[in-house]
Amino acid sequence: MDALELPNGKSNGHVSIKTPPPSPSPFRNSKFFTANLRILVTGGAGFIGSHLVDRLMENEKNEVIVVDNYFTGSKNNLMKWIGHPRFELIRHDVTEPLLIEVDQIYHLACPASPIFYKYNPVKTIKTNVIGTLNMLGLAKRVGARILLTSTSEVYGDPIQHPQTEEYWGNVNPIGVRSCYDEGKRVAETLMFDYHRQHGIEIRIARIFNTYGPRMNIDDGRVVSNFIAQAIRGESLTVQEPGTQTRSFCYVSDQVDGLIKLMEGENTGPINIGNPDEFTMLELAENVKELINPDIQVKKVGNTPDDPSQRKPDITLAKKVLGWSPKVTLRDGLPLMEEDFRKRLGVLKN
Numbered sequence: 001m002d003a004l005e006l007p008n009g010k011s012n013g014h015v016s017i018k019t020p021p022p023s024p025s026p027f028r029n030s031k032f033f034t035a036n037l038r039i040l041v042t043g044g045a046g047f048i049g050s051h052l053v054d055r056l057m058e059n060e061k062n063e064v065i066v067v068d069n070y071f072t073g074s075k076n077n078l079m080k081w082i083g084h085p086r087f088e089l090i091r092h093d094v095t096e097p098l099l100i101e102v103d104q105i106y107h108l109a110c111p112a113s114p115i116f117y118k119y120n121p122v123k124t125i126k127t128n129v130i131g132t133l134n135m136l137g138l139a140k141r142v143g144a145r146i147l148l149t150s151t152s153e154v155y156g157d158p159i160q161h162p163q164t165e166e167y168w169g170n171v172n173p174i175g176v177r178s179c180y181d182e183g184k185r186v187a188e189t190l191m192f193d194y195h196r197q198h199g200i201e202i203r204i205a206r207i208f209n210t211y212g213p214r215m216n217i218d219d220g221r222v223v224s225n226f227i228a229q230a231i232r233g234e235s236l237t238v239q240e241p242g243t244q245t246r247s248f249c250y251v252s253d254q255v256d257g258l259i260k261l262m263e264g265e266n267t268g269p270i271n272i273g274n275p276d277e278f279t280m281l282e283l284a285e286n287v288k289e290l291i292n293p294d295i296q297v298k299k300v301g302n303t304p305d306d307p308s309q310r311k312p313d314i315t316l317a318k319k320v321l322g323w324s325p326k327v328t329l330r331d332g333l334p335l336m337e338e339d340f341r342k343r344l345g346v347l348k349n
């Protein structure tokens with residue numbers, strides 16, 4: 001990727017520009033302010049967001065505010081923090097402006113599963129575009145650093161494999177997935193425009209398929225589908241041809257990567273994902289072997305624009321964040337099985 005020429009004549013490459021961002025709230029210097037950081041997590045009641053909140057709350061110096069409209073998230077995911085003096089939960093839709101004082105914004109709000117984002121595509125693109133504009137406006141007003149959880153979907157059906165951050169992608173602009181893919185691409189553009197024009201401190205993570213406890217059951221994402229099917233004793237439905245690949249990152253690794261990115265000096269975009277690549281048939285065989293060897297694997301029709309290959313190149317994350325995933329698929333799947341069994345009420349024989 002070419003280094004970008006900035007209005008002040010400096011180049012940003014992948015590093016934050018030198019223009020000073022707006023000063024953080026003077027409240028930071030108040031004698032009543034005991035926490036080091038007040039952190040906003042949009043979409044914090046969702047799958048990745050709630051794990052991120054758990055990790056941020058472990059640090060006694062953090063105050064965490066979650067904003068969520070509960071479209072795909074749930075208060076249940078945050079139950080253990082409700083009532084905690086360093087925690088606040090606000091029902092709010094990010095497509096509406098938000099006026100609060102914060103130092104950091106993790107902007108995750110957006111449905112991630114195709115079933116949900118295709119259910120209301122107009123709302124999905126509004127969440128990506130207007131929601132990101134609102135959060136950038138907030139970051140600008142209070143001088144907060146903002147991290148966007150973008151996605152590997154910005155690469156579309158990639159011609160380059162594995163995908164590096166320099167790859168510009170191969171995305172259908174008018175397809176049924178475009179509200180999500182193109183929405184995130186515009187969100188990335190907005191982040192960089194606010195960074196160049198207003199000196200906002202930005203961070204962009206391009207998240208690759210992530211899995212773990214608290215994923216919505218039957219949400220159309222392949223790992224949650226397979227695990228729920230295996231626990232219920234149903235056939236595993238592999239979308240044709242079954243040779244399409246994905247790589248799966250366990251949620252604790254993902255959260256480590258996001259926090260390292262927020263705390264580091266690099267704007268990104270940076271791929272955060274696990275480069276171990278599996279075909280859908282291999283994933284099904286792993287789930288079958290680990291969870292229920294008695295079930296069948298059955299092929300079903302595919303959805304339009306399903307990418308045939310997906311694997312992150314994480315050289316940049318290793319180099320600038322010192323991050324790489326630790327949890328293998330065979331270690332992560334049983335942890336997710338335990339959570340799904342509790343929620344489905346099906347005990348292991």
Ligand SMILES: NC(=O)c1ccc[n+]([C@@H]2O[C@H](COP(=O)([O-])OP(=O)(O)OC[C@H]3O[C@@H](n4cnc5c(N)ncnc54)[C@H](O)[C@@H]3O)[C@@H](O)[C@H]2O)c1
Pocket residue numbers: 042043044045046047048049067068069070071072073074092093094095107108109110111112113127131149150151152206207208209210211
């Ligand atoms: N899980 C993955 O594999 C994956 C992959 C790539 C990118 N991401 C990105 O990571 C983020 C979190 O994904 P997730 O898997 O936790 O999804 P999720 O659906 O579990 O969480 C999204 C959260 O955002 C909330 N939300 C949606 N629209 C909102 C709105 N308009 N206002 C306020 N809240 C809203 C939902 O209620 C939910 O709690 C998303 O931005 C997603 O695009 C996830």
